[in-house]
Amino acid sequence: MKRATDRICRRALASLLPILGALAACPNGAPQLVLVAHPEHVAADGSTFSVAAVAMNEDGSPGNGTVRFEADFGRFDFSEASALVELANGRATVDFGCDAREDPRCVGPRPIRASWNGASATLQVVFVEAHAPIPDAGLEEPDAGPEDAGADGDAGFDGGTVGEPSLLVETARSAIYLGIADSTTISSLLLGADGAPMAGQPLRMTTTLGRLAAQAGGAGSRELEATTDERGRAEAVLVEDGSEGSARITVEALAGLTASAEVEIAALGELSYVETLCAGEPCDILGVRGSGWNERAEAVFRLVDSRGRPAAGVVVGFRIPDSPRGLTTAPSAPTDSEGEASAALVAGDGTGAFRVAATLAPAQSPTYSDTLAVTLVRPASQGMWFGCRPLNLPVLEWGSPAQQVECTVKVLDRLNNLVPHGPRVCFADEVGIAHACVEVDPYRFGGDNSKQGSATFTFELAGFSSLSNDVEPLGPDPTQLPLARSAEPFVAEGSRVRNPRDGLATLIAWVEGGEEYFQDANGNGAYDSGELFVDQSEPFVDNDDDGTRGAFEWFVDSDSDGEWDGPNGLWDGDATVWAETRILLTGDPMLATSxxxxxxxxxxxxxxxxxxxxxxxxxxxxxxxxxxxxxxxxxxxxxxxxxxxxxxxxxxxGFGLERLLVDAATGSACSPSSERCVWRTLFYDWSExxxxxxxxxxxxxxxxxxxxxxxxxxxxxxxxxxxxxxxxxxxx
CATH class of the missing domain: 2.60.40.10 (Immunoglobulins)
Structure with a gap:
């Protein structure tokens, strides 16, 4: 019996010779590759079957070189997940098998791939349960006669089929599904004894299940008449008609020449949401267009049939109810061999939360993705927060112990959302000890995001080793807005005048690649002339607390022009944004001043x-x-x-100190009616x-x-x- 089965396979693979002839008759200027398996329905018990590739060069001659066979399941030649096979007269053959007891993927239609010389081909092979009946391959089992009695002269394909007309039938999909008007194309190829296409020949097509139509959308019936074209081809469409089972499509040509193929008509199971991926990694936040971070994503859905098997080739429709402005997705995508279809998402300039709705038919209830969001991503000048603890440090006495200072910065976008990516934030200070750069904690999908958008830097102040600058005391300013300033107290100590701001030390934190904040009054996502914005200078360490860089104050030369640039009166969409804070260096209480x-x-x-x-x-x-x-x-x-x-x-x-946004024109607190605002450090009263x-x-x-x-x-x-x-x- 085994020898008879082997002979069936050899006869089937011998039919590749007419395919080779057909390819030679129709060269198209590019290498061509055809992949065939016999049988196409296989028991998933480890039994092997033959997979053959036919290769043709650009000029129509048989290909040479090596074909690479690949599969994500099973084994080639009993051991490998891929195989390299040398072509002989344009053909390469390899054995393949898959055991569902070892690999649960060996159930239902599964793809086998081949590649050669830039050409590729994919073939769907249907694996059935080990004890289930295997559909008839459409080839008669020959008698185990004298020609099969031994190996003498039996070195390859059965020569009995060479030189005879041949008929091949293939299906675009191995399964279609009920309830969604699903269909697949049935293709027939009729070749003469010389391997040339036979045009104008009548074909009779029948199916045991479903309907055959001449074209998609046709009514169809169980029988269909067709005629081969100049390429020897004829096509029909198999449409499901509400009946579940295995449809056997038989094509008859000439006198008794027949071939058949099978398509499973199955009931669909659940359409479920799987995950959303950004650059191949799980994510649930996108950045707006132009942000350079997660601007594209794929929301992945999976469809299975009623038996839990992947449902391949089914078109899934996508839409985004209440979509943020400019966010788009492809209207549909077919499921792949794993039953998965992805909605390709492209962010626009709008922000907000959304969900992707996936449907199989317009009238069906959608399956929704998890809640996703589009955010601005870029750090903005208004929402950047910077602070240190402790504020008051006893380091001005000889022998004072060193003090640890922990400074934290939070980086927010224009809408006051913590930035999800991890930009680098840098620090500098008046006393010259806190110069460092650290990474902002990024958003982690499914992880701990309690520190998202923030960075912490710790430095040490040694006792009496770090002194802030000596500054002149401030006079009163009764016109200062929003509150008047009283005169800063001072005391003479020899030739030096001491005042509270002598103990202040300024620290700054800055981030590159941000934008100056603006109030998007018309909601179009872009700055328009007349809208409120925060105008910032290049970052600098304000030693004397006057809001303007002095000749010897350290600064960040963002544009590398060698000069400090103050607020320029224009909104900058690409800017180094920064914030400042202050710590107070103090000593022991003094009898003379207490x-x-x-x-x-x-x-x-x-x-x-x-x-x-x-x-x-x-x-x-x-x-x-x-x-x-x-x-x-x-x-x-x-x-x-x-x-x-x-x-x-x-x-x-111990005194009134505030960093405040003020109207650049009036000096009063920044308000919605302002057009340009700037940061100011204001002092109010002094508690002494x-x-x-x-x-x-x-x-x-x-x-x-x-x-x-x-x-x-x-x-x-x-x-x-x-x-x-x-x-x-x-x-x-």
Missing amino acids: RLEPADFGSVTKGASRTLQAHLTDRNLNRPAAEGLALSATHTATKGAIDFRHPSILDAY GVIGSLRIDGAPETDTSPPQQDLVTLRAARGSQVLLLQATGVIE
Whole structure:
């Protein structure tokens, strides 16, 4: 029986000779490759079958060289997932098999591929369960007669078929599906004994299931008459008619010459969403057109039949309800051999959330993707946030321990969304220690995004080793908007004038490849003249806090022209955007600049109270840092009481300081009616080291004892350094 089966396969492969002749008769100026398997329905139990390739050169002569066979499943010649086979007289043959017990993909229609000399071909082979009946291959099993009795002279194809007319039938798809008016093309090729196409020959086509029509959209019936064209070809369309099963299409030509093929007509199963990919990686955020990040994506859907097998060749329609402006997708795509179809997404200039709807027919309910979004991506000048902790650092005394400072920047786009990609942010500072660049934490699909769009940099300040610049005290500015500024306090120390801003140190953070913020008033996604925008200079370290770069202040030369460029009055769509913050360097509180106020609080009558302000300042009139500072208050009178109220957290500047967007024309706070706004650092009032208050309560009204002198003492200690501030009065 095995020898008889082998003979059937040899006879089938011998039919490739007419194909070779047909290709030779129709050269098209390019290499051609045809792929054939016999049988095309195979048991998925590891049984092997032959796959043959026919190659033809540009001039129609038989091809030579090597054919590469490939498959994503099974094995060629029992061991390999690919095979290289030398062509002989334009033909190459290899054995292939697949066992579903070892590889679950060996079920249903599966593709085998071949390539040679720039040409390629793909063939669908149908694998059936190991014990299921295999459809008739359309070839009669010969008798095991004397010609098969041994191997003598049987070196290749059965010569009995060479020189005879031949008829080949192939289907564009191995399966079609119910409920969607699905169809596939049936192609017939009739060749004469010399291998030349036979034109004008009548063919009779029949099917056991479905309908045959002359063209797509035709009514069709179980039988169809056709005539071969000048290439010896005739085509028909098999349309499903609501019946499930295996359709056997038989084509009859000449006297008794027949060939057949089978198409499975199956019921569809579920259409499901799989994932969205950007450059081959899972994603759910796209960048707007021109952002250079995730501007294209593919939303992948999978279709299976009622038995859970991939449904190939089915057209899936796509649409995007409530689409962000300019976002497009292809209207449809066919499913591949894995049953997958992808909606190709291309972002426009609009932003927002959306879902892709996939359908098999207009009347069916859609399957939706997960929620996706288009975002701006580019960092903007308005929303960039920068801050450091702690703010107040005790480093101005000899022997002060080094202090760790952690600075964090958050990079946002024009719509205040954290940027999803990971741009590089750089830092610089007034005291020359925080120069560094780090990567912003990117958005991670399915991961922890609690730090998305932010970057953190830690640096160390050694005690008394890093001093900020000495600056002149600010005078009063009653016209400053939005709030007036009072005069900055100062104290003379020899030839030097000390004031609170002497302890301030400026730090900056910047990102390249951003844009100046603008208010998109008309919603067209682009800046238009007259719309509000934030005009920024090149980044610089503002040592003296005046908002303008001085001759010796460090700056970032973004355009490499050797000069610092201030705000240019124009909206810049490609800019280095930046932000600044400040830390306060302080020392131990000084007796000469600290006090209780008033120092003489007078008499406190029975049932009444008085309040003292506690001013605790270092040499620059700044409030000392909280770290290591112990505060307590006592009084000497044996009656009455004191209540020392001080902030539990002293990590602050101790004076009014704000970085604010102001109208470039008026200096008032930036508002929707402004056209151009700029950043300003504004100072308001000065607390001169106020750390809290001491309330002195008098004796109760029922007290009959004589008045007592009272000495109130505030004790401030850091390590071995102790400062005592005192005030006097009388408790009635």
